[in-house]
Amino acid sequence: MMKPKTKKKIKDRSAFIVKLLIGILFMLPIIIGLLFSFQTETDLVSYPLKFFTANPTLEHYISAFTTIPILHYLKNTLIVCVIAITAQIVFSSLCAYAFVFFDFKGKEFFWNVVLACMMIPGEVTIITNYVTIQNIGLVNTYPGLFITSMIGGTSIFMMRQYYKSLPKDFKDAATIDGCGELGFLFRVATPLSIPTISSLAIYLFVHIYNQFFWPLLVANDDKMRTIQVGISFLVTSDVTDYGRILAGAMVTILPSVLIYIFGQDYIIKGMTSGGVKG
């Protein structure tokens, strides 16, 4: 009969292999893209396609970097991301704090408004927002690119859920120690919410970084383009240079992947912290 220790070992290893296979399955498109981006054009149009090539090349990466100003597009994207994320964190923290720690008339009603906003798909409001942006003269500007991402229902929701999980004793203790509302927010609540804020920032980064249609509408000029729009310029309907497109796509996803890799602990902590009662 198998020892319980051995049984557990086999179970753990089997679970690991299953998880590994699932992980590889999810990663497969990126792995294929990465492998193909190093293949020559001849290899890429050969039939059947091969995962590995005997003649790896960097020609597609060189071509992508020399054809379009990828670094400039990345700079624009990062400017938009940093401003929009900072604004969302500040606004949503303040808003969520009010919802949790203040009692005011219409609190439930306004909370419902926030929830309702979360339920309206972005596509529904995008044209209306674009018309508004044109009317206030923000087309082809950085504010035009980030203004609609400066506040969001999801951020307020996430921060509220976290503040609700904070033990009431913390607030009482802070008040006894002489902390006012702002003191409690900045000295106690905010430092404790770093995992949630980090998780929110990562979520927002991926969301804003991957925006396509909004920056396409707002930025006419190539100088104002973000990376997602810039990279699509490499695609022409009748002529397809797969190697270069894949190379561009690999460069484009790199920041998102790095942010996820380095921030994965925060994502898990942030996502679960709201559900833990003190």
Add this chain to the structure above:
Amino acid sequence: MKKMLALLLAAVMVLSLVACGGQEGSKETTAKTPNTDPAATTVAETEPPRPAGTIELVWWTNYGEKNVALLQTTIDKFNESQSDYHLTIEYQGNANELMAKLNATNKDGLPDLFNHAAQRIGTIIDVNYLAKLQDYIDKDPDGAAWTKGTYQALIDAYSYEGKLVGYPNGYSYGVVYYNKDMFAKAGINPADIHNMNDLYEAGKKLVDGGFCKKAIGFHPSGYYANCMLAYDPVDTFDAKNGMDGRVTKCLYMDGGDAQKAVTAILDYYKKLYAGGYGVPYGANWNSEVVPLIASGDCAMGMGVISQANNLIKNIDGKFKLGVLQVPAATNGTETAGKGAAIGGTGIFMANTGDYWKMKGAYEFIKFMAQGEYTSNFSTGTGYLACSDAVYQSDAYQTYIKDTFPGIQDIYDHLKVADGSAVMPFNGVVTEIENQFKSAIEKIAADPSLDVMSVQKTLYEEVQDAIDLYNASNPVK
């Protein structure tokens, strides 16, 4: 609370609509509303004073980097040729994204020129951001002399009520590429392929005779079905396919020639896939169909002419490539296949309301029509020459001789083509193409399906799209 919330949301919606309406006359939005007077000219009667300096012009395109690089050569030559105007080309996403942007852009934010698919001109004829080219031709002391030599099929396709609305800059064409050597070995004369049944028989002979594994692969699009119907030629919509007014009825189930033609198309795919002769419909053209043709495993490919250069590159001299136009749906009439169905992309002037900018846009279109400046675009992309001037240019003749001798067959046809191939002209061409593609996908995936039931669904979907379009765009 729920009532209050609903009221608040309604109020927010009303306020946002008011806010977005614009406050100044110059900020008129160009949302896709029909022109109140389609005959109204966009050319000012009196010439306003010309602003000092060079006037900046902008061209919004859906072309990607490779095609823009080719167009840039023409633009540079235009900018160098005079100092009154300076043109810049700006990429604005794919064709649908570009249209969405144009539809939502204020009049003073519009570009001076924009691209639009030739076979979908019907979708922009009603919008008020389009300035009709003919209005400028009529005011031009030289008249339409610069359009002389442009293929009549293109002039017809870019005209509405006898007036030019735009000008072609990339002439695409629905074709069947074929392995000339294989056809010769099998004893098939491509000139005998007139309709879809002929195409099926040729493919069957090639596969059954062991010349190849698959008869044909497809660039999956409903565009080709519209070409087949145009070549019959048969009107599939009322008002002469939309050329005589607003389309209200789809004729796919009318019990007449249109119904028979649509059935013939769907029946072709049913037979093809039931016999296992076709490369799976929906296979990627560039990564799956092209390599099969290039390796000789597949004898034919239905695509557009602008895909020729990539195909030639992959074939790499292994065999001769031939090309014939997409066959007619049936062999119903004597005129079958005598027209020239169009495709590709045209250049259009936007109604910005700025006299000098619009004049500059017109000057550029005139400049671009000269063969010596645009032949590089045709040779670089594989698009057909739009005019005899481009065709006769040294660069293009060299392209035919050295790169693609087979294309001469298409030009021989174009020289004698009449105006009988009329593509549907209405605001829902995109939906028609999508629905046709979906119908073919269904039949190809399951050839046991009843053609008539698939055709009925196709008809209902297209009719719904027409009804919806007419309800939301009433004729004023």
